[in-house]
Amino acid sequence: MLHDTIDLSNAREDAAAPAARWAQIAAALRDDIASGRFAPGARLPNESQLAERFEVHRHTLRQAVRQLVHEGHLRVVQGRGTFVRELVLDYALKRRTRLTENLAEAGERAQRQLLAHQTLVAGEWAAPLRLGTRDEVEVLYTRAAVRGRPIGLSTTVYPAARLHGMAAAFAATGSITAALRRLGVVDYQRASSTVSCRLPTAAEADALARSATEPVLVVQFVSVDSEGAPVEAGRTLFAADAVQLSVAHDA
Numbered sequence: 001m002l003h004d005t006i007d008l009s010n011a012r013e014d015a016a017a018p019a020a021r022w023a024q025i026a027a028a029l030r031d032d033i034a035s036g037r038f039a040p041g042a043r044l045p046n047e048s049q050l051a052e053r054f055e056v057h058r059h060t061l062r063q064a065v066r067q068l069v070h071e072g073h074l075r076v077v078q079g080r081g082t083f084v085r086e087l088v089l090d091y092a093l094k095r096r097t098r099l100t101e102n103l104a105e106a107g108e109r110a111q112r113q114l115l116a117h118q119t120l121v122a123g124e125w126a127a128p129l130r131l132g133t134r135d136e137v138e139v140l141y142t143r144a145a146v147r148g149r150p151i152g153l154s155t156t157v158y159p160a161a162r163l164h165g166m167a168a169a170f171a172a173t174g175s176i177t178a179a180l181r182r183l184g185v186v187d188y189q190r191a192s193s194t195v196s197c198r199l200p201t202a203a204e205a206d207a208l209a210r211s212a213t214e215p216v217l218v219v220q221f222v223s224v225d226s227e228g229a230p231v232e233a234g235r236t237l238f239a240a241d242a243v244q245l246s247v248a249h250d251a
Contacts, residue, residue, distance in 0.1 A: 022063035040086040094248035095189040115141045117167035125157045128222045128233040136160035150208045151242045156234035194220045215240045
């Protein structure tokens with residue numbers, strides 16, 4: 001009976017040892033990433049090299065890598081290898097969603113570029129803006145970048161009768177909030193945000209400087225003024241490898 005007890009104890013130690021080892025490897029790799037030894041976007045050494053470095057079997061190494069993928073430090077690209085994830089921003093969807101404020105909270109600064117603008121009939125945007133389908137809207141196409149890296153593409157739509165000159169106001173201020181304020185909308189908030197995920201079109205992937213096989217997060221939204229009247233509708237495509245969406249339950 002004593003012999004059986006000793007065997008069972010050894011079995012438990014053997015079972016615990018690999019788990020402890022992969023956790024140590026994960027911690028070491030995490031430190032490598034934090035210190036810049038493995039820079040954002042860099043590919044990790046292959047499995048054989050890492051297994052040799054840590055003197056473990058590949059199975060143990062893979063456990064460590066899976067943990068870092070789960071934490072968001074690494075990403076695995078089939079056929080290419082394991083890479084350090086680049087800039088990942090926490091973007092909060094809340095009643096007063098503001099790109100500049102969101103990124104400032106993360107210690108980052110966004111550059112927003114007006115790519116194009118049009119005046120069109122409302123069409124699909126009539127319902128969210130409470131317009132007739134033949135009423136006119138101003139449509140702005142913008143791109144947001146952080147540290148020179150594109151993170152999002154937005155199509156934002158405004159009722160032309162009320163907010164004529166939105167494109168010019170945005171071009172002058174570089175801010176949607178400031179442009180709306182210039183046109184008389186002192187404050188506004190999100191009435192709704194719907195999130196989905198899909199693959200980008202070739203043009204969208206090109207504008208985001210990413211592969212067409214990398215998914216994008218799509219946020220469809222409507223914003224209203226202090227009286228509850230819609231002033232903005234649109235959709236933003238976020239590069240899924242750069243932006244993490246969170247929902248803030250603010251008042």
